[in-house]
Structure formats: C-alpha cells, structure tokens
Amino acid sequence: MKRKIFKGLKFLGIGFIVLIVIGMIFGGESLDKIHIDSKHLKMDVNEEKEIALIFSPEDAHLSIDDFQLNHDGIVEIKDIKDHQLIIKSLKKSGDVTLQYKDNNIKSNAITIQVVDQKALAALEKQKEEEAKEKAEQLAKEKAEEEAKQKEATKKAEEEAKQKEAAKKAEEEKQKKASEQKQNTTNTSSKTKSNTTTSTKTTQTHNETSSMVYIPKTGKKYHSNPNCSNMKNPRQVSITEAKRRHYEPCKKCYR
Structure with missing residues (x-):
C-alpha cells in the first residue's frame, strides 16, 4: 500500500514539474x-x-x-x-x-x-454628376432668363419707338391742322378784307359816280329832280352832297 502511495506521489511530482517547465517555456x-x-x-x-x-x-x-x-x-x-x-x-x-x-x-x-x-467613390461620382447637372440646369435657366430679358428689352424699345413715331405723327397732324386752320382763317380774313375793300371801293365808286339833285333851299338830296316840287335843282355827285351835309330824301331812298 505504501508502495502505491509513493508511486502516485512520484507521478504527481513529475507532472507538476512538467507543468512548471511548460509554463516557463510557453x-x-x-x-x-x-x-x-x-x-x-x-x-x-x-x-x-x-x-x-x-x-x-x-x-x-x-x-x-x-x-x-x-x-x-x-x-x-x-x-x-x-x-x-x-x-x-x-x-x-x-x-x-x-x-x-x-x-x-x-x-x-x-x-x-x-x-x-468603392461605395464612397460611386457616391462622390453621383454627387459630382448631380452637381454638374444642377450647374447645367442653372446655366440653362440663366440663359433663358437673359434671352427673355433681352426680348423684353427689345420689345420695350420697339414699343417706345412706335409711341415716339405715333407722337410725332400726332404732332405733325396737329401742326398741319393748325396750319390749315390758320391758312383758312387767313384766307377767310383776306377774302373778307378783299370783299370789304371791294364793297367799299364799289360803294365809293357808286357814291362817286352816282349823281343826285339838291334843291336851292333845304338839306335833302334827291334821286328824282321833280321830287318835292323842286324848281331848277342842281345836279351834283352824291359824295359832294354828303360832303355838304345833305341827307337822303326819305321819298327817294326808301
């Protein structure tokens, strides 16, 4: 029995030593x-x-x-x-x-x-493409806006020219109408003046050329030498009779 115990302790000691060695090595x-x-x-x-x-x-x-x-x-x-x-x-x-x-x-x-x-590169590429598309879209919109503004400016200039032309045409029309009115007025005045002058000239001529009869007594001139039982009336021009302050006879000049 003692022999078996000694043998077991011997193996246990050997195993412990082996473990120590393994621990030291590894x-x-x-x-x-x-x-x-x-x-x-x-x-x-x-x-x-x-x-x-x-x-x-x-x-x-x-x-x-x-x-x-x-x-x-x-x-x-x-x-x-x-x-x-x-x-x-x-x-x-x-x-x-x-x-x-x-x-x-x-x-x-x-x-x-x-x-x-790889995914980041793809995402970056996608972002670049989106940014490029956005930039192109913005450039397109800007170009369209500039074209619209240019067209609007051109249209405004044309409208301004048309208004200016219409204004000049209206001013020319009014000027011509004023000139025509002035010419008409001048013509009317000239015609009236000529008529008045002609009338006065005719009247003067008539007055100068017309002969009347004045009595020896009284202050009336007559167109009829037998009016008012005049005796031996004197024949003078109507101008001369008026110059002498004779007045027309109511019977002769009704």
Missing part, C-alpha cells in the same frame, strides 16, 4: 502594461492591417480574446504576431473601438473607421 512572464500604437485607424472594407503593440515585459503572453471591440460585424481580430495585432475589416462600414482588457491591465482605446471606398 507562458512567459505576467503582463505589466500594454499600449496600442495608434490613435485613429481608417480602413477599407475587406482590408487587413497590422497594428503595433508596445507592452512589457516583452515576453509576456497576449491572447486575442483579451482585445475587445465595442461593436461586432465591423472588424475581427485575426492574430498576434511579432508584437503586431493583425485585424481585418468586414463588409460592414462603421466605427468601432478597440481596447485590451485583462484583469487590472488595460490599454489605450483606439477608434477604427471602416468605410466602403
């Missing part, structure tokens, strides 16, 4: 501190990158399970090799925070931004 020393040598990392989808790790002691063993991400489905941790943390972005775009946490040991936290460069 486990390394305990981690004191760790730093992820980056602040902000930008990646394209489906891209793999390496991030430098600074930690002490340098032979400390690190596990990828101790690197934590605050969101899943954006980045995955692939491996740790030669003080480099190998990560790969997936198909999903977004921001994720990476940090090492193991018991009381924590690293700094870094932000990893994953973007779909």
Whole structure:
C-alpha cells in the first residue's frame, strides 16, 4: 500500500514539474502594461492591417480574446504576431473601438473607421454628376432668363419707338391742322378784307359816280329832280352832297 502511495506521489511530482517547465517555456512572464500604437485607424472594407503593440515585459503572453471591440460585424481580430495585432475589416462600414482588457491591465482605446471606398467613390461620382447637372440646369435657366430679358428689352424699345413715331405723327397732324386752320382763317380774313375793300371801293365808286339833285333851299338830296316840287335843282355827285351835309330824301331812298 505504501508502495502505491509513493508511486502516485512520484507521478504527481513529475507532472507538476512538467507543468512548471511548460509554463516557463510557453507562458512567459505576467503582463505589466500594454499600449496600442495608434490613435485613429481608417480602413477599407475587406482590408487587413497590422497594428503595433508596445507592452512589457516583452515576453509576456497576449491572447486575442483579451482585445475587445465595442461593436461586432465591423472588424475581427485575426492574430498576434511579432508584437503586431493583425485585424481585418468586414463588409460592414462603421466605427468601432478597440481596447485590451485583462484583469487590472488595460490599454489605450483606439477608434477604427471602416468605410466602403468603392461605395464612397460611386457616391462622390453621383454627387459630382448631380452637381454638374444642377450647374447645367442653372446655366440653362440663366440663359433663358437673359434671352427673355433681352426680348423684353427689345420689345420695350420697339414699343417706345412706335409711341415716339405715333407722337410725332400726332404732332405733325396737329401742326398741319393748325396750319390749315390758320391758312383758312387767313384766307377767310383776306377774302373778307378783299370783299370789304371791294364793297367799299364799289360803294365809293357808286357814291362817286352816282349823281343826285339838291334843291336851292333845304338839306335833302334827291334821286328824282321833280321830287318835292323842286324848281331848277342842281345836279351834283352824291359824295359832294354828303360832303355838304345833305341827307337822303326819305321819298327817294326808301
């Protein structure tokens, strides 16, 4: 019985020694501190990158399970090799925070931004095309507006010319009407004057050429020498009779 117990203890001791040796070979020393040598990392989808790790002691063993991400489905941790943390972005775009946490040991936290460069390029191209189309549309609208303004200005100028021409025509018409009226007035005045002059001339001629009879006594001149029983009346011109203040006989000049 003692022999079996001794034999068991012997195997247990050997196993403990083996475990110590394996721990010394593969486990390394305990981690004191760790730093992820980056602040902000930008990646394209489906891209793999390496991030430098600074930690002490340098032979400390690190596990990828101790690197934590605050969101899943954006980045995955692939491996740790030669003080480099190998990560790969997936198909999903977004921001994720990476940090090492193991018991009381924590690293700094870094932000990893994953973007779909192809999608961004397509979106940028679409925006450029939309901006180009908008610029072309604005240029077209501006050209149309300028054409409308030009046409409106031309129409306004033509209307102004037509109004000016109509105004001149009206002024010319009024001028001609005024001249015609003045000519008519002048002609009428001239005709009236000529008529008056002619009448006066005729009257004067008649008065000069007409002969009347004046009596020896009295102040009436007669066209009939026998009127009022005149005896031996004197024949003179009517002008002469008027000059002598003779008045026409009411019987002779009714």
